Amino acid sequence: MKTKNKTLGYLIPVFILGLFMLIIYGAYTPHQQAEMQRIVCVKFKADTPAAEIEKHMKEFANLRRQIPAIVGYTGGKVLDEENSAQDFDVVHYLTFRNEAGIETYDKHPKHKEFIENNSPYWDKVLELNSDIEK
Structure with missing residues (x-):
């Protein structure tokens, strides 16, 4: 049971970080070349x-x-x-x-x-x- 809680303790921050990265990437617009x-x-x-x-x-x-x-x-x-x-x-x-x-x-x-x-x-x-x- 302790191993499950410990794994879950690591997965939650990784999941939150991954979600945060998706939000940031979705708001990112690649730089267009000035012409x-x-x-x-x-x-x-x-x-x-x-x-x-x-x-x-x-x-x-x-x-x-x-x-x-x-x-x-x-x-x-x-x-x-x-x-x-x-x-x-x-x-x-x-x-x-x-x-x-x-x-x-x-x-x-x-x-x-x-x-x-x-x-x-x-x-x-x-x-x-x-x-x-x-």
Whole structure:
């Protein structure tokens, strides 16, 4: 009788652990390969306050959290201090799983709100889509 209880004592934690692993595995979604990238370059108007540029950078970075179609984001200011007449001031790199992700991003209300709030300070914008070489 003691052997049965001892075996049952080992089986219960193993069973619970196995059940827990099945639940976790069921919630797991395998990582899909990112296939598309969008590069957004922005030139600000000459009289744009530095605080507005910082606000732009923070809000653009926050789009990653607000739009699930964006699977990766990096961005920064252009480092060309010797050339004061540089073409663009900031560059943003967005990564998507596919073209549908870019379309979702383009139509997303948070993206449209970002444009509405920040575009009055933009002189020009360049957007390029590219595939990601595998």
